[in-house]
Amino acid sequence: MGYGIDLANNLANILMLAGSLLVLLAASNIVLEFAVKLAEAAGVSELVIGLTIVSIGTSIPEMFTAILSSANNVGGFVVGDIYGSYITQLTAFLGIIVLWAPRTVNKSFVPDVKRDAGLMIFALCFLSFNLLDGNLTRIEAIVSVSVFVAYTILLYKSTLKSHVKQVAQIVATESLEEIEGVHTKKEMRDIIATKEVTGKLDIVPLRLKKSKALIAFYIGMVLLGTFLCHVGAHWMVESGVYIAHTLFVPDYIVAATIVGFGTGLPEFIVSFIAVRKRRYTIAYGNLLGSNVVDPLLSVSLGVFTREIDMGTAAAYRVILTMLPIAILVGILIIAIFSRRITSRVTGRAFGATFLALYALFLLVSVATKI
Numbered sequence: 001m002g003y004g005i006d007l008a009n010n011l012a013n014i015l016m017l018a019g020s021l022l023v024l025l026a027a028s029n030i031v032l033e034f035a036v037k038l039a040e041a042a043g044v045s046e047l048v049i050g051l052t053i054v055s056i057g058t059s060i061p062e063m064f065t066a067i068l069s070s071a072n073n074v075g076g077f078v079v080g081d082i083y084g085s086y087i088t089q090l091t092a093f094l095g096i097i098v099l100w101a102p103r104t105v106n107k108s109f110v111p112d113v114k115r116d117a118g119l120m121i122f123a124l125c126f127l128s129f130n131l132l133d134g135n136l137t138r139i140e141a142i143v144s145v146s147v148f149v150a151y152t153i154l155l156y157k158s159t160l161k162s163h164v165k166q167v168a169q170i171v172a173t174e175s176l177e178e179i180e181g182v183h184t185k186k187e188m189r190d191i192i193a194t195k196e197v198t199g200k201l202d203i204v205p206l207r208l209k210k211s212k213a214l215i216a217f218y219i220g221m222v223l224l225g226t227f228l229c230h231v232g233a234h235w236m237v238e239s240g241v242y243i244a245h246t247l248f249v250p251d252y253i254v255a256a257t258i259v260g261f262g263t264g265l266p267e268f269i270v271s272f273i274a275v276r277k278r279r280y281t282i283a284y285g286n287l288l289g290s291n292v293v294d295p296l297l298s299v300s301l302g303v304f305t306r307e308i309d310m311g312t313a314a315a316y317r318v319i320l321t322m323l324p325i326a327i328l329v330g331i332l333i334i335a336i337f338s339r340r341i342t343s344r345v346t347g348r349a350f351g352a353t354f355l356a357l358y359a360l361f362l363l364v365s366v367a368t369k370i
Helices: 002-041 046-057 060-071 075-100 113-129 138-160 163-179 184-199 212-246 249-262 265-276 280-306 313-338 344-368
Strands: none
Touching: 002 046, 002 212, 002 265, 046 060, 046 138, 046 163, 046 265, 046 280, 060 212, 060 249, 060 265, 060 280, 075 113, 075 184, 075 212, 075 249, 075 265, 075 280, 075 344, 113 280, 113 313, 138 163, 138 265, 138 280, 138 344, 163 184, 163 212, 163 265, 163 280, 212 249, 249 344, 265 280, 313 344
């Protein structure tokens, strides 16, 4: 009798987990869309918008999951989601994209792969170092956020030195906004028309005239989206922890596998659409950039909510199981995207390798129960 009740409850919680994830993903899009529009109405330049709001937009699910997990005192859920999302995006999702466009695996489409993938590896290693004592403190979170801010500033200054890089960044921003549905066709025409009048394509703020009522509407939608993100993340954490407890596995297994897969979906969707539109630099840059944001910024937002204490034993199991796979994936990305040219057959072999690494990650996670 008890087994039947547990099974029914688990099925209900699996449905709740899926539903809350859909709410979180939809709400994240609302926050991103109207935050960008609000920034444009305030006169923030496209370059700044692209390096801040748009670049972290697809990481909003991980941010809210971190905040709500910490608030509910399940720090392992935060850590599991960050590691799981990182590995899932850079194995399963990247593997699918590479299989779809195998000849794009070269440095032409990821020109700064050593810098970006190197920082990506550093970010997760830094998180792991901070986690060695089983705790993540607010001091460590402040340092992590400072590293992220410093990276963004350096990227901004580097871009300022080259008009070509400025234009490339703005084109990337516009591509992401189009793919993520931030602007309607009419709004895009207004932006283009404004540029044609001003003749500015670089760092000059683009202030689009909006009525006070419309600005108030943008603010209201950002607040609504934030509230829905909160609701979706709350129920996702609640259902995920319940499933973990009834299956007698640590909560970070559910976070690393099921939740990590779900919160990584926005990055995959954006990158896959970008590949279909043949915007390969956007596709790969989105995946790499997101995994700089999450270990440095997303997890820190959770720690600011409540310091994480998951114990040294659990922390070591996570680090020793997941970090080697993550580092291996990062090194592989640097190696293969440093190539000048890749054949279709070789590219597909790379894609299959990424998928095999994801299968290994799942196998090790389940077999060892992390």
